[in-house]
Amino acid sequence: MTRLEIRNLSKSFGSLRLFHDVGFAVAAGETLALAGPSGGGKTILLRLIAGIMEPDEGSILIDGKDVGGVGPEARDVGVAFQNFALYPHMTAFENIASPLRARGTETARVKERVTEVAALLKIDHVLENQPRELSNGQKQRTALARALIRRPKVLLLDDPLRNVDAKLRYEMRLELPRLLAVADCAAIYVTQDYREAMGLGDLVGILRAGRFEQIAPPAEIYTRPRSVEIARLFGDPTINLLPCRPERTAEGLQVEIFGRPMPLPLHFAAAEGRDCLIGVRPEHVSVGLQNGPGSLPFELNAVTPLNVRAVLFLRDAAGTELLATCPEDDALAFGRGHHRVFVTIDTSRALLFDRENGQTLALPAAAQPLAA
Template identity: 50%
Template sequence: MAYLSVEALSKAYRRNEVIRDLSFEVERGEFLVVFGPSGAGKTVLLRLIAGMVLPDRGRVVLGGADITRDAPDRRDIGMAFQNFALYPHMTAYENIASPLRSRGMARAELDGRVHGAANLLRIDHVITHLPKALSNGQKQRTALARALVGEPSMLLLDDPLRNVDAKVRYEMRLELPRLLRARDTTVIYVTQDYKEAMALGDRIAVLGDGRFTQIGSPETIYNRPADSRIARLFGDPPINLLDARRDGAAELRVASNSVALPVRRSNTVASDCVLGVRPEDVAVSLEPVAGAVPVEIDAVTPLNDRQVMLLRADDGTEIFASRPQSEQIEPSAGNAHDGIGRGRRRAWATLDIERAHFFETRTGARLAEPALRPELAR
């Protein structure tokens, strides 16, 4: 039996149904990331599980017990918010201790728990400070310590790293999973940062229009997105979604050019579809290549250790490519003989169709995958 079961949960505000018949399960000790854009209903879902908001319909079952109508303090659930939600008149120590004081815990045990959590999160040196004297990173650690100090069996984290700087965010992405797995804590973590979702989650649940549109491992979500919308949410620069149509028995027409269709896809791709090609699967050459799409290099931008290129096909279709900085291409040839004007350069883009995604044109749903031959399925 799953540790947390959410069954047909629904919540509406006036006529806006934020959560709609949502059902899912979380195993004990699992780190589930709920990912989705702003306004998707992520925070409302956490509040429903925590008991801060009551559902219109459905049940929340934790450890085999129905807690749907239980008060928040009877649920054995901790929660940390993106805005820290610290008491401004209390020191970090008092903020961390507040849930334990409400239980009437003995002073000696309370003190040991608070200092233990502070040491674990490396804020013991600022434990006597008021929130206004803390950095955002220290405030976030204080909020996490407060959520952890009661040793809840389940922890709900509402985009807790959104308001901290890049260094702290990177450190916490490394520390949080280690810290929580050591305590065997079951976690539901909300974020709208796909990199955070990929780095932290055992599974990712993509929330849209009040429902989960896909639940799977980070690898599955990235490599086999259920639809074109999910594919676009995961990746920077975003995936190229290109209109394509069947052009004969073995080719697709993409950006006014014929591209060879993989043999294994001959029975699964209809006359019209959307071709999804990630920028890292677009090779760029300054010399003509058979089967490549003629393009202009419109812009080049460095992104960490890679070079991102905006390409424009002859029919105006824009294509992103991403390549290692060690293989960088200058955006302009520095002369007018290329025939396309100063500041641009002629090139050829080869789309890796073997690694491409195929989606329905009308619905955006992923087209059925061809069955693997037995020798490839092993």
């Protein structure tokens, strides 16, 4: 069921047009992770949905009802801010209870709901503490509890983990999907951390310069980005990008990279003769110590551990750099110091972008055969 729907939303500030014709939908129990650079309009969009601001044009629908002109208190929207925004003179209990008290909920029911949500967020032991007595993690959980206490139909989370330490950020990334699933609301989670967006969102939306460049499930954002900028943003380590020009040969469609022709999948046929950038994810670059069919000689400059994988920094004879990844155990075979290795690139998994405008030239639905 569609819980939140945005239709043709526009907003300007004087001559600055922040949004134009923005539209999307979020279902009950679904989280849209909203990513993009600072100044792209993410927080303003939340304020429009919450009713703190009104759009110039367009509609905001909650459960199919247009809430234009309806005040924030009547929209059934919960909000948690990155700066916590707790009332300093109230205990954690009273901060969490404040939305229910504002609605005149009876005392017994208030206590029941606060106890329930506090236990869910593991802050039931600090309910009598003032905000100044809480850690940043406890403050963030208190703010989140206050947003969830009314069981809102829509939950807006404005970069809520930005001001907490790395350990808590990691823990909350694991806990939040469970909490949001229990809440069964349509959630929008704003973040500038692209890994966080991929880990928390059922959908990921990239908002840049007041427009959505892509809204899709995380796997699709990664494997089928709409532009070279999106491909760069999502991936750690970042995607390898190399200039190329696909050409038709007797062997089929090919592209020359690192001085050697390599086959391209059939869905890139429309790119023949165009100036492009080929994008190769580091995990699609295989590195070994022995020369083999189709492999290229490279200099291995460094090996850097990254969680359970290692990043390999490579350079060919012309000085062009390439990133690869492999399991950490496999990386042990390369040892330390500079030495020669051999690289194989899986061009069947490559992406191709127009070199001038950065747009993706083909979006395969699944793995494609190589052109013959």
